[in-house]
Amino acid sequence: MFKYIMRRLILALPVLLGVSFLSFLIINAAPGDFLDQFRMNPSYTPETIKVLEEKFGLDQPFIVQYGKWLFQVVQGNFGYSFQYHQPVYNIIWSRLGATLLLSITTLIISWAIGVSVGIYAALHQYKAGDQIASIVAFIGLSIPNFFFALLFLYFASKTGWFPIGGMTAMNHADMSFWGKFGDYLWHVAGPAITLGFSSLAGVMRQMRGQFLDQLGMDYVEFAKAKGMPEKVVIYKHALRNAINPLITMFGYTLSSLLGGAVLTETVFSWPGMGRLTIEALNSQDLYLVMASLLLSSLMLIIGNLSADLLLAATDPRVRKRFQ
Amino acid sequence: MKKSVLFVLLAVLFVGGFLFAEPEYIIEDVEGVPGGSYYIGALGGPKTFNPCEAQETSSTDIIDRMFATLLDYGKDAEIRGGDLAKSYEVTEAGNGWIFHMREGLKWSDGQPLTAEDVVWSFNAVYKVEGLITGNTIDVIRDGEGNLPKVELVGENSVLIEYPKPFAPGLRTLGAVTILPKHALQEAVENKTISQVWTVSDVEDLVGSGMFIVTEYIPEQRVVMTKNPYYHRYDKAGNQLPYFNELVWVITADQNTMRLRFEAGELDFLGIPADDYPAVKAQEAEKGWIVKPYGPTSSTLFLCLNFNYKDPMKAAWFSDVPFRQALSYAMDRDAMIDVIYNGLAQPQWSGISPASPFYDPDVEDHSYPFNLEKAKEVLADAGYSWNADGKLLDRFGNVVKFNLTTNAGNQVREKACNLIVDTFGKIGIEAVFNPIDFNTLVGHLMNTGDWETMIMGLTGGVDPHSGSNVWSLEGGLHFWNYSPDLKDFVDPAHYNIPYYEYRIDKIYKEQTSEMNEDARWELFSEFQMLVADNLPMIYTVQQLNLYAYPTYLKNVQIGGFSSWGWNLWALYKE
Numbered sequence: 066m067f068k069y070i071m072r073r074l075i076l077a078l079p080v081l082l083g084v085s086f087l088s089f090l091i092i093n094a095a096p097g098d099f100l101d102q103f104r105m106n107p108s109y110t111p112e113t114i115k116v117l118e119e120k121f122g123l124d125q126p127f128i129v130q131y132g133k134w135l136f137q138v139v140q141g142n143f144g145y146s147f148q149y150h151q152p153v154y155n156i157i158w159s160r161l162g163a164t165l166l167l168s169i170t171t172l173i174i175s176w177a178i179g180v181s182v183g184i185y186a187a188l189h190q191y192k193a194g195d196q197i198a199s200i201v202a203f204i205g206l207s208i209p210n211f212f213f214a215l216l217f218l219y220f221a222s223k224t225g226w227f228p229i230g231g232m233t234a235m236n237h238a239d240m241s242f243w244g245k246f247g248d249y250l251w252h253v254a255g256p257a258i259t260l261g262f263s264s265l266a267g268v269m270r271q272m273r274g275q276f277l278d279q280l281g282m283d284y285v286e287f288a289k290a291k292g293m294p295e296k297v298v299i300y301k302h303a304l305r306n307a308i309n310p311l312i313t314m315f316g317y318t319l320s321s322l323l324g325g326a327v328l329t330e331t332v333f334s335w336p337g338m339g340r341l342t343i344e345a346l347n348s349q350d351l352y353l354v355m356a357s358l359l360l361s362s363l364m365l366i367i368g369n370l371s372a373d374l375l376l377a378a379t380d381p382r383v384r385k386r387f388q
Numbered sequence: 389m390k391k392s393v394l395f396v397l398l399a400v401l402f403v404g405g406f407l408f409a410e411p412e413y414i415i416e417d418v419e420g421v422p423g424g425s426y427y428i429g430a431l432g433g434p435k436t437f438n439p440c441e442a443q444e445t446s447s448t449d450i451i452d453r454m455f456a457t458l459l460d461y462g463k464d465a466e467i468r469g470g471d472l473a474k475s476y477e478v479t480e481a482g483n484g485w486i487f488h489m490r491e492g493l494k495w496s497d498g499q500p501l502t503a504e505d506v507v508w509s510f511n512a513v514y515k516v517e518g519l520i521t522g523n524t525i526d527v528i529r530d531g532e533g534n535l536p537k538v539e540l541v542g543e544n545s546v547l548i549e550y551p552k553p554f555a556p557g558l559r560t561l562g563a564v565t566i567l568p569k570h571a572l573q574e575a576v577e578n579k580t581i582s583q584v585w586t587v588s589d590v591e592d593l594v595g596s597g598m599f600i601v602t603e604y605i606p607e608q609r610v611v612m613t614k615n616p617y618y619h620r621y622d623k624a625g626n627q628l629p630y631f632n633e634l635v636w637v638i639t640a641d642q643n644t645m646r647l648r649f650e651a652g653e654l655d656f657l658g659i660p661a662d663d664y665p666a667v668k669a670q671e672a673e674k675g676w677i678v679k680p681y682g683p684t685s686s687t688l689f690l691c692l693n694f695n696y697k698d699p700m701k702a703a704w705f706s707d708v709p710f711r712q713a714l715s716y717a718m719d720r721d722a723m724i725d726v727i728y729n730g731l732a733q734p735q736w737s738g739i740s741p742a743s744p745f746y747d748p749d750v751e752d753h754s755y756p757f758n759l760e761k762a763k764e765v766l767a768d769a770g771y772s773w774n775a776d777g778k779l780l781d782r783f784g785n786v787v788k789f790n791l792t793t794n795a796g797n798q799v800r801e802k803a804c805n806l807i808v809d810t811f812g813k814i815g816i817e818a819v820f821n822p823i824d825f826n827t828l829v830g831h832l833m834n835t836g837d838w839e840t841m842i843m844g845l846t847g848g849v850d851p852h853s854g855s856n857v858w859s860l861e862g863g864l865h866f867w868n869y870s871p872d873l874k875d876f877v878d879p880a881h882y883n884i885p886y887y888e889y890r891i892d893k894i895y896k897e898q899t900s901e902m903n904e905d906a907r908w909e910l911f912s913e914f915q916m917l918v919a920d921n922l923p924m925i926y927t928v929q930q931l932n933l934y935a936y937p938t939y940l941k942n943v944q945i946g947g948f949s950s951w952g953w954n955l956w957a958l959y960k961e
Contacts (some may be wrong), residue, residue: 087764097826102443104829107856108843110526110533111863111873116518148435150521151586159588159606215643222647229651230644232608235635331640336433336607340640344432349826 066377070370077366084362085138085355086131093127099147099349121147134352139258143359144352148345153356156341161323163232167260167330168322170253174261175268176315176375182265183272184304190277191329202266214259218377228252230334256333258325264318271314275307281307309380316372320365411492412474414460414620418942420959422626425633429654433607433638437593438585440513440520440564450610450636451565453955454595456619458487458506459562463946463953465849466557466744472566472596472619473503473546474559482902484549485558486541495568496593496600506546508569510538512576520581524564530554531855531899536561553900555907556852568594598629598956610636620956630959652676655940655960656951659933661729667935675938680931682947685740685847688803688923690714690791692840694868695877699787701839706868706883709769711922715755716762718811723928727802731933735926738854738918739911740847742947747912753919762814775959778824779815788817790839795822800842803927807842832866833856836876840926841908849948851911852898858914860884860892887921 100117103109103163120125122133134144143153182202186195205213221227228234232252233245240248279285280303288298325339338357345353432446439455442448458486460873461470468543470476473487493501514524515535529535530550536557541547571594585593590604597610598620612634620628637653639645643661647668649657659667659678671678692705704710720734733741737750755761770782779787793800804820811818818840823831831838835931845864847854857864861873868888871879894914901907934951936943942957 068852095826098823101826101829104833105845105864106523107854107864108527108848109523109863110529110856113523113526117521120518120521145583149586150441151588152440152580155586155588155590163606218644218647222651225651229648229653230639231637233605235609277776329904332644334608334639334644336605340607 070374072371073366073370076104077363080366081362082360084364086307088355088358089131089134090127092287092349092354093130095349099347099351102348104235119138129142134355143356146345146353147350148348148353153353156353157338157356157360160325160336160338160341163335164323164325164339166232166249166253167256167326167337168324168333170257171260171264172318174257174324175264176318178261179265179268180272180311183269184276186269187273187276188299195273198269202269205262206266208263209328209329210259210263213262213331214329217255217259217263218332219255227255230255230332232334232336256326256329256335259329259333268311268314271311275310276304279303279307296386305379309376312375312379313372315367315375316368319368319371322368323364324361394725394895396582409779411494411619412490414471414490414619416622416628416957418622418628418954418957419624419956420622420626420630420942421961422630422632422959424631424960425635426631426656426955426958426960427463427635427637429639429648429657430610430636430643431638431640431642434587434604434610436586437589437601437604438582439567440522440524441582442522449952450601452597453501453599453612453952454593454597454601455565455636456596457563457565457762459558461563461953462655464742464744465948465953467562468493471562472506473562476562478902479547479549481553483551483553484536484547485561487548489546489547490619491543493596493619495571496595496615496617497568497571498617499568499570501566501568501596502593503540503544503546504628505569506566507538507540509567510536512569512573513567513581514564519576519579524678527560528557528564530557531852531896553902555899555901556850559850560852566596570594599634607638607640609638612636618956622957625757628956630957631955634955649859649935652937655936657935659935661727661731661930661933664729664731664933671935673709676935677938677943678933678935680933680943682932683733683741684930684932685736685742685849685948686844687738687740687847687929688734688799688844689735690718690807690840690842690927691924693836693838693866695836695881695884696839697836699881700781700783701789702783702881704787704789705840708767708885708921709765710771711925712755713762713765713769713771713814714811714816715922715925716758716765717810717814717816718807718871718925718927719757720809720928721757723806726806727799728928728930732928732930735929736919737915737926738858738924739851739915740929740947743847743851745848745851745908745911747908747915748913749912750919753916757810759810759813767815773815777815778817786817787815791818791820791841792838793822793842794825794828796825801843802805803842833874834876836869836874840862851914852895855895855899858891859895860888887917888923891917891923924954 099121100114100123103117104114122130137144145151146156149156186198189195216236218229222229228251234248236250237245241349285298285303288302323338325337325342327339327343330337330339342357344353345357430446434447434450435444436447439451444450452930455924456471458466458471458473464470471492472489473491476485476487479483489503495501499764513519514528517525531554537549539547550557572581575584585602590601593601595615596772598615600615601610602613603611614629616634618627621711622628622817637648639648646657646663648654668678670676692711694702694706696702696705724730724732736754737746739746766779772780774780783786791804793804801822806821808818845857856862859865861870869877871877871882891914896912898907898910934945939961941959941961942954944954946953
């Protein structure tokens with residue numbers, strides 16, 4: 066098993082290298098650079114722009130810029146952000162907590178509710194509960210996130226039950242430990258419900274569909290026929306088989322843990338990675354964009370790997386192949 | 389009772405002045421109640437707290453409160469008097485100024501603030517090429533590109549001098565951020581000045597302004613606390629500002645911003661034109677003051693490439709009657725209604741009406757919407773129309789061109805669509821094709837491959853700030869670049885019309901014109917030349933729209949200064 070993990074991680078290196086090269090190439094091929102905003106500013110002279118080009122290393126050919134960057138990355142330095150004048154690492158680190166808080170609560174909402182409602186719906190196919198669950202899930206799927214977010218905020222401002230965006234209250238610093246904890250939960254509720262509600266439908270429908278497929282299989286018929294208790298048939302055999310594709314799906318979801326959600330973050334003023342990345346892209350803050358892209362690729366690789374490991378844990382056939 | 393307290397205070401100040409040479413504070417004629425916090429929204433978080441590096445308003449709005457400058461600017465951006473300097477005088481030769489610093493000034497960490505800091509800021513930081521990202525080095529150059537000589541005079545005065553008299557200098561020099569030498573000297577010597585005072589270094593900040601940043605929670609809020617050494621007092625002897633705290637609540641979305649204002653979480657709101665009627669409707673019920681406050685300083689204009697590679701099109705674009713007809717064919721009232729919900733005004737001058745240099749006579753030199761006149765001007769200039777109603781130039785070519793702007797900018801895209809529509813009514817086919825901002829800049833600066841476009845630039849108070857745009861050799865003279873500056877301009881086709889030549893002359897002359905009235909006259913002539921000949925065809929200008937609760941007192945809002953010029957006087961009742 067350990068060997069397998071190592072092999073996967075080593076194979077990931079060329080993938081990351083390729084991703085970084087392609088991203089760097091595409092960013093460079095896009096017209097303009099970070100200094101364009103200064104070029105259109107009447108108070109900057111062309112001479113000053115030249116000096117700045119040298120200072121930021123933007124006057125050098127693409128391959129030299131990439132080589133220098135790669136050399137730094139190997140040493141653990143992801144470069145400086147043009148906008149923030151500090152190491153990219155610091156900036157991303159400062160957003161990591163908020164991003165994880167939001168994505169993990171979203172994950173819990175969409176998966177915990179999605180899977181259990183999916184199972185319930187499959188077991189009560191075409192009954193009222195199933196229909197209601199489907200309707201609610203599809204409403205969530207079809208309302209655009211930013212609109213749902215605005216509705217939520219409007220609701221929050223009218224009732225005062227939830228804060229109007231942000232991550233902490235003004236007096237957060239004076240709160241006790243549990244007070245702070247509650248404050249975070251109170252603030253994360255809005256964006257997490259918005260994001261969770263929209264991905265709920267996918268998980269739920271997938272779970273329901275897979276489970277129904279398995280329930281219709283011959284082996285379930287057979288197990289029932291030979292007198293195996295209903296509960297064991299459903300939860301030990303059918304459910305275990307039905308959950309496999311969901312685990313693969315879960316792996317992909319893990320990759321978006323650090324990606325952030327731009328629109329929802331913007332409406333809720335949530336200090337996550339999505340807004341950071343989009344701002345960096347807009348102002349062509351090269352190294353910040355690169356770091357964020359690399360982080361996403363890395364999470365995709367880790368997500369995939371953990372999905373495979375989880376599969377091995379639930380499915381003996383997969384486990385067999387590893388050995 | 390109050391009077392007697394005041395008397396005692398004055399007496400103490402008076403006697404104190406003899407005994408310890410009391411600091412020379414600025415005494416403002418305002419009344420208010422000290423204390424409380426002021427909550428204001430910001431659309432983005434700061435990128436840095438370093439005044440040498442800050443570029444965009446999300447950072448500079450904060451930094452500007454943290455640093456005082458030599459001179460003090462008022463509601464309409466006029467010079468109110470000295471700030472860090474108590475007075476200033478013009479040198480005998482008339483080519484510079486001597487700033488006399490206030491005695492007893494202190495930085496927010498208690499260290500003395502003297503002329504030494506001023507001299508050091510200029511000589512060791514701003515005048516050094518490539519040291520910082522900010523462009524103070526360009527801002528303080530005179531019309532010929534010379535940097536000023538800055539030196540200590542006497543005990544606590546600074547001489548700033550140019551080789552020749554430089555009229556816009558006082559206003560620019562007076563607004564330069566003075567840096568604390570004791571705090572930044574090491575970083576400057578190590579050339580690491582760009583990397584200090586980032587958004588993670590809040591505890592190191594030292595300033596001279598009303599408020600100092602004391603806490604930053606990334607993308608959530610910036611808390612600024614009253615500077616205990618700030619040098620401004622009210623007449624009752626209260627140290628200003630009245631507020632103890634200025635809190636920037638970062639709210640990336642305009643709708644969320646409005647909800648927060650409505651919930652009372654923010655004390656001030658800049659309103660997008662679309663939302664204005666809805667906010668205004670709640671004015672009485674919620675106890676707000678909601679109104680428009682004069683035009684903003686930004687501009688929106690149509691410009692045409694005089695040097696476009698196709699000589700046929702270049703000939704139309706550089707033709708004055710053609711451009712006059714285009715101006716006649718622009719329905720500015722429709723733009724105001726459609727783009728700004730009626731909350732804007734037509735613009736005719738190259739100088740914003742908020743600037744003291746604006747000459748209202750320019751409105752008599754305008755070409756407002758009138759399709760009949762547009763056709764008349766074109767017919768008189770030798771243009772004609774074919775059977776389909778398409779405009780033909782003097783050689784019988786159908787007039788058809790591309791119109792572009794940066795994609796995603798809704799204001800500009802809407803303006804383009806309206807223009808395309810009304811140009812069609814005089815037989816001109818403009819094809820609207822928006823492109824990405826960076827591509828557009830590339831076309832403007834590097835290839836000259838554009839025909840016509842809607843653009844915007846932000847103007848300064850002193851029109852001198854536009855010299856990079858209006859000088860023939862200017863780096864942003866993009867509609868008619870000099871072939872010396874850009875290779876893509878063919879010297880054989882390059883042509884300087886007389887008005888362009890005269891504008892260039894005016895921009896050179898005004899820098900050494902020390903008489904304010906004569907300088908105003910020069911800029912008046914400039915405005916008439918622009919309005920008559922339309923090298924840029926101005927469109928409309930949005931009005932500043934603000935809302936604030938009635939319990940916020942002493943609010944005074946001007947065009948250029950926006951809401952912040954007298955922040956020290958604001959208080960909550």
